[in-house]
Amino acid sequence: MNFRGKNGSAPATPVAGPSVAPGGRLLDVEDLHVEFRTRDGVAKVLNGVSYHLDAGETLAVLGESGSGKSVTAQTVMGILDVPPGAITGGQIRFKGQDMLTMTEEQRRLIRGDGIAMVFQDALSALNPVFTVGFQIAEQFRVRRGMSRKDSTARAIELLDQVKIPNPARRVKEYPHQFSGGMRQRVMIAMSLALDPEVLIADEPTTALDVTVQAQIMDLLKEIQRERQMGMILITHDLGVVADVADRIAVMYAGRIVEQAEVHDLYANPCHPYTIALLESIPRVDLKGQKLVSISGLPPNLINTPGGCAFHPRCRMARDECLTRTPPLLELAPGRLSACLFAEKLHHSEEVVSGG
């Protein structure tokens, strides 16, 4: 339970990866605990989340609704609603500095500039009563002290970078005048304004048409490569992740249950939950058959089952899973799994293909 992710995480220089920039450590989330104090009781939303992000890499955080992936991001960003939320333990270090012990003003200055965020639903995340130009340009005016004219010019440049046609005209338009995909591009442009080192994209394509989803993903990937940013991509869509991410962290009930390089995870998932997730991807070659789903519901976080939180839904569950909480173990460099049978899964690949 109190396992510290740092012990098991990869060394500062990644073994492999497309990153050309020096893979300096940007973000370190360590043993983060967050709970929501509601009228019905205390919901333990994060129970010791640890992950890290290096410059130039993309970490995908995967999980069902309620697994805590967005809450982790909000806590990192410092936009968690407190109360009802409360951070009860852990550290978030941005370039070595613990953000949780900073003053609010120091944290504010990191927002947008050091770490920026793209939200899921751009229609509600953009302010309906201001032009998109205003909303992008105000960051230059407030944070960089630029003039109205210069900041608008920069806003037009940004809209151009995210491939919005006719940016000089569209900069004067309001969010509701954009289509869903274009609006998400505006959201991305806005997050890039202050040239952040870390970009957190919280389900950036969930609210979009499938055809547009791919375009937005490509755009994010391209921008991440160009700017050599660290990107955290939060999603529940396994299909989206493969092309974009370098590493994947799978979350369940407020914990990281598996972490691996993208290809390792797909080739040899080492946690029953990950296996179940991969099996639930609809496959063309199995057309006509019933879609596979994970039986049961995500756990109630106010009353999380004892032992491994996944045991009520797990095919491999044994008696000891009800009592022992599996620690997040390092199976190989950069490969972590929190399952009592992780070693077994790691060495027997037929478990996956047999699914």
Add this chain to the structure above:
Amino acid sequence: MGRYVLRRLLQMIPVFLGTTFLIYYLVNAVPGDPLAGKCGERPCPPAFIAKYRAEYNLDDNVFVQYVKYLGNLLHGDFGQTLSGRPITDIITTAYPTTLKLATVAIAIEILVGITAGVLTGLGRGGFIDNLVLVSTLLLIALPVFVVGFLLQFFVNIKLGIGSPTVSSGAPISELLIPGFVLASASLAYATRITRTSTVGNKGADYVRTATAKGLPRRRVVGIHLLRNSLIPVVTFIGTDFGGLMGGAIVTEGIFNINGIGREVYRAIVTKEVVTVVGLVVVLVLVYLLANLVVDVLYAALDPRIRYE
């Protein structure tokens, strides 16, 4: 936008005709004789009555009377009182005073109402929030004349601040207390509307986005949150302006202000049909214009609303 305003102006014509006719008809229907008591202790001589009836077209039926009245109105002729004073004269002296009073009231409503609403909305559940909720409830529950007399007695007389009666020039300083009294109930509503919309919007995604952009909190609240929260309040306060003008009767009575309310009251009591209708016609116009201004303002505040 231009077309929208034009259409709204045209829509005003039937509304104007309908309201003025109803007023004309109703004041006529009130039982009683406008000439009673006009000639001292004896009935008026037949010649006087005949002259009066001819002058005010009283032998025609009410529809014809109304049409004739309207015809005069179009020439800018509001008619005159029984004592021969032109009604335009009353309008030009009484309206500016009431306008001033209503403006003071609206200013108080905006300043106090919106400030209190935003503060309580941000600190929901706290001491100030509860204090404001209780005091606004009190203001809504108390009739205007109670608030008026209480403030007049305690503030004007006991504390000696301002003046219990407003002098003829109606300087702004003397109108502050009456303005507050006139605004009291609306002030309470404006506070509550602002509070509710602030509470509703402060958890909105765009507020979170503004925070995530690293904007200072005062900008997040003062620009992003406030601008959205003001939309319903502006609508309320704008339509209230017309209501305050007409609702000034009680306040003007308490503080002895020579405004439109007192003139209308006097004219109703003495059955001066033409005076009542004349004064109310202008009130209707003010009300319609205030509404139009609100609708135009609404589009300016919320770009999602387009009038095409």
